[in-house]
Amino acid sequence: MKKVLLLSALLALSSFGLSAKEWTEIRMASEGAYPPFNETGSDGALKGFDIDIGNALCTEMKAKCTWVKQEWDGMIPALIARKFDAIVASMSITEERKAKVDFTNKYYASPVVLIAKTGSPLRPELASLKGRKVAVQRGTVSDNFATKYWAGKGVEIVRYAKQDEAYLDLKSGRVDATFADYWEAYGGFLTKPEGSGYSIAGDQYFGKNAEERAVIGEGIGIAVRKKDQDLKAQLNKALAALRTSGKYDEIRKKYFPMDIYGN
Amino acid sequence: MEWFDLTVVTGSLPEFWRGLWMTLHLTGIALIIGFGFAVPLSIARVSKNPWVSAPVRAYTYFFRGTPMLVQLLLVYYGIGQSEWMQQMWEAGNPFWLLFRDAYFCALLAFSLNTCAYQLEMFAGAIRNTPNGEVEAAKAMGMTRSTALRRIILPSALRRALPPFSNEVILMLQGSAIASAVTLVDLTGAARNVYSRHYAPFEAFIFAGLLYLVVTFVLVGLFRVAENRWLAHLQPRRSASDAKKN
Structure with missing residues (x-):
């Protein structure tokens, strides 16, 4: 019994020791091709809602942050390969x-939403999309959903490296x-002059059941390596602080007139 | 092997085969079309008349001076953006509708590109035709065109075989950019598998292996072809060497 107690005390100590690590320097990554969440400014620097949130989190945590630009489809492998510490790139959980x-x-x-010509009878359902060509960005939630529920069932899925190319x-x-993704389409297409004549079909x-919701995801989060639980806790704490201090809404209003956090 | 999950590959084999087939026929057809135009154009390229040779020179200057990816994006996205082209598509014009198809766009860009390289290769070989061969043809009373058809071209094309084999292999590997315009070639298939499983090693190593195998087969085929058509240019073997074989 004593041994078990001692062991658990040791474990508690060591885990305390780990969680005590304060992250003071964080390398954050974003894609820079997903306006208004993250885009590349004319000076080549990243900007957008994700970047503002990331920077606000860093101010909240009193950490020094640097930004790394990373192509979307190499994002997770690069995080695992320690090219950076956190992905703040509108990534669905x-x-x-x-x-x-x-x-x-x-x-x-x-x-997620289906975008088509305004007035199109298409709906994001298998029966409605049979025999049609549907564009998705490779490796996104909408790609996963379309691949799982529509591909090989009469819907032709066309995959693009960038969502911009799908709009083209x-x-x-x-x-x-x-x-x-709804927000991507909202900021990157529907509210822009290029998107006139196009709207959300349906x-x-x-997601209509738990299985579909699991594919579509629970929302947008910041990804960290599994072993960096301390960083995750630190970010969650800072995120909650931004929400209560009103800083979050201040940033949100810069980009969107309506609530985007949901419940 | 923790870093190499074989089930990622085995679970996606049909996708890889379809991708490989796409790569093979896309490059194969582009090479054939390119060759078809390259032979007559290479003759124009070596013409002494500047009105004939200059346009060909301008063409190869552009297509060898810009990356094939840029050419492909221009053909696919560039042309597709023009209002006029979109009107043609809506009107259902069968010729311009071709440009809506990603496969046609890739085939066009690849053919134009490889044609430029092939024709410079052939033109170089024509220029390097030994004077003796040309003079012999003249002495036999052949006209310029007969000499071209019977002597110069067969001789030049044979000598162009080694650089041509390089071009074939470069095109095979260059065709990897087809996935930039939504075609699921071998690289496109690997990218799909990679993004589905977040497994870069498995997807790209397997795709790389398939490219390697195809390249290996091509190199072997060209060696056979060279032994057959370039035998007259090889150093003569002594009788004892011949016996060994």
């Missing part, structure tokens, strides 16, 4: 990704619709 990395609590909610091909008529889609 999904079961599949959780197998590789850990996520903080969400910092905003994120449904939607406009030129090479595809019938694009299935994308409604915001959150």
Whole structure:
């Protein structure tokens, strides 16, 4: 008994020792091609909602942050390979990704939507999309969803490295619709002059059952390596502080007129 | 092997085979089309008449001076953005509708690119035709065109075989950029598998192996071809060497 007590005391001590590590320098990564969340400014520097949130978190944690620009489809491998410490790139929290990395609590909610010509009868349902070409960005939640529920069942999924390219091909008529993250479509297309004449076909889609919701995800979080539990806790604490201090809403208002955090 | 999860590869084999097939016919057809145009254009390239040779020179200057990826993006996204082209597509013009198809766009860009390289290769070989061969043809009373057809071209194309084999292999590997325009070639398949499983090693090592095997087969085929058509240029073997084989 004594031994067990001693052992657990030791374990508690050692885990305390680990969690006591304060992160004072954090390398954050973003893609820079996902406006208004993250984009590349004319000077080449990253900017957008993700970047503002990341910087606010760093101020809250009194940490020094540097930003790394990273292509989307190499994002998680690069995090694991220690090219940086946290992904603040509007990444959806999904079961599949959780197998590789850990996520903080969400910092905003994120449904998926089908974008097509205004007035199009298409809906984000298998029956409606049969025989159609649907564009998705490779490696995104919408790609995973479309691959799982539509591909090989009569819907042709066309994959792009960047969502911008999917919009180009939607406009030129090479595809019938694009299935994308709602916020991405909102900021990157629908509210821009290029997106006039296009709108959401159907409604915001959150998944109709637990299985689908698991693919679409619980919202957008910051990804960290599984072993960096201390960083995750630190970020979660800072995130909660931003929410209560009103700093979060201050940043949000710069980009969106409506609530984006959800419940 | 913790870092190499074989099930990622075995679970995606059909996707890899489809990708490999796409890579093979895309490069194969592009090479054939390129060759078809490169032979006559190489003759124009060596013409002494500047009105004939200059346009060909300008063409190869552009296509050898810019990356194939840039050419592909120009053909696929660039052309697709023009209002006029979009009107043609909506009107259902069968010729311009071709440009809507990613496969056609890639084939066009690849063919134009490889044609430029091939034709410079052939033009170089034509220029290097030994004077003796040309003079012999003249002495036989052949006209310029007969000499070209019977003597110069067969001789030049044979000598162009080694650089041509390089071009074939470069095109095979260069075709990896097809995935930039939504085509699922071997690299595209690997990228899909990679993004689905977050398994870069498994996806790209396997794709790399397949490229390696195809390259190896091609090198072997060209060696056979060179032994057959370039035999006259090889150092003569002594009788004792011949016996060994």
